Amino acid sequence: MALLKIKDLTVGIKQTGEKILKGISFSLNPSEILGILGESGSGKSLTALSILKLLPPGLSYFKGQVLFEEKNLLELEEREVNKIRGKKISIIFQDPLSSLNPVLTIEEQMEEVFRYHLGIKGKEARGLIIRTLKEVGISDPEFRLKNYPHELSGGLRQRVMIAMAIACSPKILIADEPTTALDLTIQMQVLELLKSLNQEKGLSIIFITHDLGILRWFAHRILVFYKGQILEIAPTEKLFKNPLHPYTKLLFNSYPGRKDHEDLNLWTQERLDQSFCPFYTKCAMACKESLEREPKLREVEPSHFVRCFLYE
Amino acid sequence: MNEEILAEVKGVSKVYKVRTYLFKKISFYALLDVSLKVRKGEVVVLLGESGCGKTTLGKIFLDLEKPDKGDVFWFSYNLKSLDKRLYKEIRPKIQALFQDSFASLNPRFKVKEILSEPYLINFKSSKREALEKALEVLCQVGLSEEILERYPHQLSGGQRQRVALARALITEPKLIVLDEPTSALDMTIQSQILTLLKRLKEIKGLSYLLITHSLPAALEMADRIVVMYLGRIVESFKKEVFRKIDHHPYTKMLLRAFPDPFSENPPEVSTIKGEPASLLQRREGCEFYPRCPEADSLCAKERPTLRGNNEYQVSCLKRPFN
Numbered sequence: 001m002a003l004l005k006i007k008d009l010t011v012g013i014k015q016t017g018e019k020i021l022k023g024i025s026f027s028l029n030p031s032e033i034l035g036i037l038g039e040s041g042s043g044k045s046l047t048a049l050s051i052l053k054l055l056p057p058g059l060s061y062f063k064g065q066v067l068f069e070e071k072n073l074l075e076l077e078e079r080e081v082n083k084i085r086g087k088k089i090s091i092i093f094q095d096p097l098s099s100l101n102p103v104l105t106i107e108e109q110m111e112e113v114f115r116y117h118l119g120i121k122g123k124e125a126r127g128l129i130i131r132t133l134k135e136v137g138i139s140d141p142e143f144r145l146k147n148y149p150h151e152l153s154g155g156l157r158q159r160v161m162i163a164m165a166i167a168c169s170p171k172i173l174i175a176d177e178p179t180t181a182l183d184l185t186i187q188m189q190v191l192e193l194l195k196s197l198n199q200e201k202g203l204s205i206i207f208i209t210h211d212l213g214i215l216r217w218f219a220h221r222i223l224v225f226y227k228g229q230i231l232e233i234a235p236t237e238k239l240f241k242n243p244l245h246p247y248t249k250l251l252f253n254s255y256p257g258r259k260d261h262e263d264l265n266l267w268t269q270e271r272l273d274q275s276f277c278p279f280y281t282k283c284a285m286a287c288k289e290s291l292e293r294e295p296k297l298r299e300v301e302p303s304h305f306v307r308c309f310l311y312e
Numbered sequence: 313m314n315e316e317i318l319a320e321v322k323g324v325s326k327v328y329k330v331r332t333y334l335f336k337k338i339s340f341y342a343l344l345d346v347s348l349k350v351r352k353g354e355v356v357v358l359l360g361e362s363g364c365g366k367t368t369l370g371k372i373f374l375d376l377e378k379p380d381k382g383d384v385f386w387f388s389y390n391l392k393s394l395d396k397r398l399y400k401e402i403r404p405k406i407q408a409l410f411q412d413s414f415a416s417l418n419p420r421f422k423v424k425e426i427l428s429e430p431y432l433i434n435f436k437s438s439k440r441e442a443l444e445k446a447l448e449v450l451c452q453v454g455l456s457e458e459i460l461e462r463y464p465h466q467l468s469g470g471q472r473q474r475v476a477l478a479r480a481l482i483t484e485p486k487l488i489v490l491d492e493p494t495s496a497l498d499m500t501i502q503s504q505i506l507t508l509l510k511r512l513k514e515i516k517g518l519s520y521l522l523i524t525h526s527l528p529a530a531l532e533m534a535d536r537i538v539v540m541y542l543g544r545i546v547e548s549f550k551k552e553v554f555r556k557i558d559h560h561p562y563t564k565m566l567l568r569a570f571p572d573p574f575s576e577n578p579p580e581v582s583t584i585k586g587e588p589a590s591l592l593q594r595r596e597g598c599e600f601y602p603r604c605p606e607a608d609s610l611c612a613k614e615r616p617t618l619r620g621n622n623e624y625q626v627s628c629l630k631r632p633f634n
Contacts, residue, residue: 039498155587183361184525185584188569192581210499213571217578240573254503255573256528 002027003204004051004089004172009064011050019062021046022228025297028172031202033195035219035236037210037251043228044208048174051206052091053081068172087117090165094177096157100149106133106160107145113167128167136163137193155186159193166197173197174206179214191218212255216240224248227278230297233305244306247279277309285310316352317388318487318519319373319406323347324382326368330592340591342368343379344543347618350487355513355520357530359566360540361588366523369540370489373521374408387486404434404483411492413472417464423450423475424460431482449478452515454508470501474508481512491523506532527570539563542591542599549624557624558631561604598629606630 005027012019021043028034038044049055051066053073066073068089073081085091093099101109110129114120120128126145133141136159149157158178165173175194179187191214197203207219215222215236222239224232224247232245243249252258277283277290289295289309297307326343343365350356350373358366371377372384375391384391386402410416417426427449428442437445447457453474464472473493480488490509494502506529512518524530530537531551539547539560547560559567568580585603589595597612598604604611611629618625619633628634 039500153587183588184527184566185361185569186587188571188579188581189584211571212499212573213579216573217571251499252574254500256503256506256526256532258574 001030003030003032003068004028005065005067006047006051007065007067009047009050009066010062011046011055011059011064012062014058014060020059020228021050024064024228024230026223026230026233028204028206030171031198031204033198033205033207033218033220035215035222036206036208036225037212037215037222038208038225039210041227042225044225045176047225048091048176048206048208051174052085052089053078054091083117086113086165086170087168088170089172089174090168090170091174091176092158092161092165092178094180096154096161097149099161100157102149104148105145106147106149106152110160110164110167113164117168132163132167133160135166136160137189138163153186154182155189158182158186158190162190162193162197166201166203169201170203172204172206174208176208177210178207180209180211187214194218212252224251229278229307230305231279231307233297233303235303238301238304242304244300244304244311245279245308246283246285246310250282250284277307317349318352318386319521320349320385320388321347321369321372321379322383322385324369324372324379324384326365326372326377327380338592341543341594342591343372345382346543346545347382348538348545348548350519350521352486353513353517353519354535355522355533357522357524357534357537358540359524359527359530359537361525363542363588363591364540365543366540367491370408370491370521370523374406374489375403376408404430405486406489407480407483407485407487408489408491409473409477409480409493411496413469413476413496414464416476417472417479419464421463422460423462423464423467426464426475427460427479427482430479434483445482446478449481450475452481452512453478454504469497470504473497473501473505477505477508477512481516485518487519487521489521489523492525493522494529495524495526502529509533527566528572539566542588542594544599545618545625545627546600547624547626547628548618548620549626550622553623560600560626560628560631561606562600565603565605600628 007025009021009024010019011021024047036044061074107129111125114125114128130141133144138144138156138159179190182190194205195218198205209215219236221235223230224245226247232248243252275290276294280286280290287309295307295309297305298312299305300311324343324346325341327339328342329337329339331337346369358369360366368377372379375384386406424443424446427446431437431442431445450459455471455474467475494505497505513520522533534551536548536550538545541562547563549557565583568583571579583605589602597614598616601607601611614629616627616629616634618627620626626633
């Protein structure tokens with residue numbers, strides 16, 4: 001049974017009716033780390049935000065469902081969504097400094113989480129806070145309680161963010177580029193922490209990044225996003241051994257040292273875009289069919305889905 | 313010697329001051345006794361984590377920052393004793409390309425003005441000549457003529473970075489300092505820019521000082537890789553010997569921890585110890601000591617120096633030369 005199911009999620013600009021996410025469908029299994037791979041503007045962050053009904057102003061839902069515990073989150077009242085947000089589904093972002101309140105100490109920010117969701121305050125909360133901080137690998141947490149966010153290093157701040165996100169033992173953690181702003185060594189330490197939360201507590205993680213290396217060694221399954229659509233879905237090993245979609249292949253070949261990129265420059269010459277395939281303008285294998293109808297996401301091998309006419 | 317040295321720093325240190333509380337200031341060394349040469353036709357890569365001083369060193373090479381100690385040489389002229397006329401003549405030969413091209417291009421200038429301005433200033437040419445030259449460099453970076461009439465905000469990130477590169481090229485430089493030139497770009501665009509940089513280097517015989525924190529980009533581009541840690545060079549080696557040498561423990565840690573998507577081996581995270589120390593609190597002995605898996609009691613007391621030969625230099629008591 002899938003823990004979270006997204007069905008035909010379509011999000012766009014309210015005024016113009018322009019679609020940004022075009023029919024996203026996928027599911028998240030229990031204890032799974034699901035990677036979302038995509039370049040800037042591909043809609044990967046917007047997908048994360050729309051799962052929690054956190055759409056930026058001006059955007060609205062056109063279609064679709066977000067099914068969690070037999071309820072469609074998109075139909076729930078704000079009050080009810082608040083009970084799920086941060087308690088059952090948490091989210092962490094790239095820049096912890098802008099997500100933490102600069103005028104509250106670590107203890108004050110974390111107490112808020114326990115007070116709001118679980119009604120625990122004061123001394124009792126402090127014990128829980130110290131325990132949670134220990135869990136995310138912060139040494140001497142008692143000493144950190146009185147610190148303000150600016151007094152912590154980047155790695156510690158991200159750990160505090162993770163501590164707040166897992167404080168109520170959520171089922172799902174959405175991590176939107178959580179390590180992009182960190183140095184390599186710190187990055188790997190934070191990933192290791194997320195991995196251990198996944199293995200020991202069965203936390204399911206939706207992990208959004210553009211970093212191939214991190215997804216390769218961290219995610220169980222990967223969705224490849226492009227221009228608001230999913231182009232390919234596959235288990236990690238399969239995807240890296242045998243990428244099917246021309247876009248995925250291009251991404252992999254763009255990795256420094258993989259290939260001489262002489263041919264890449266050719267691909268940038270834009271074709272007139274009148275096609276139904278989002279990748280048509282830059283595709284090395286662009287086909288006639290994509291001028292006539294839309295390619296569908298199809299299972300071409302067991303659990304390997306791809307949206308491309310080459311495999312139809 | 314046919315190895316012409318384009319730019320060199322010798323024993324350079326740089327101090328910055330930070331205000332901690334009202335009038336209380338403390339100073340710290342962002343760079344400590346760094347020496348480095350860039351030879352003709354060579355790509356030197358500065359690799360390191362944030363705060364290790366790689367950008368500061370790049371700025372010193374560009375004469376955008378003055379070192380507090382040590383000397384900077386351009387074409388073997390010491391900048392301290394260079395007279396103004398000669399300085400003006402060789403200044404355009406050393407150019408820069410930064411990470412954020414949006415911040416480094418004037419938003420009120422059209423691309424043709426952005427490109428021709430440095431040419432008009434440095435070569436006292438006519439406007440027509442400058443425009444012709446602008447078109448030439450624009451072609452070299454793979455952009456077409458219609459871009460000339462556009463403003464920076466009308467360009468994509470990749471196009472902006474190409475324009476910034478064209479502006480660097482228009483003065484016919486010998487050396488370009490590239491400070492994280494691709495880290496703000498998408499993967500596919502990144503590889504295009506790196507390929508373009510490599511091709512231009514071949515055609516024009518350029519040299520680069522490439523500042524990056526990306527290991528794959530460093531290996532793709534470099535002739536020589538220089539690893540920095542807390543304001544010092546801990547290791548410097550030619551790319552040919554990359555697989556052969558016993559690396560500095562810090563470099564080893566980076567190499568092991570790096571998640572390579574196309575390798576068979578998963579990253580080793582257990583070897584990472586702690587976080588980089590603060591530049592404000594320097595320690596006796598080796599600066600990497602608290603995080604080093606190979607350290608012993610001698611490392612806590614004695615500071616290693618960068619020693620070695622032309623191919624490989626390292627600053628570690630547990631390695632040869634020391």
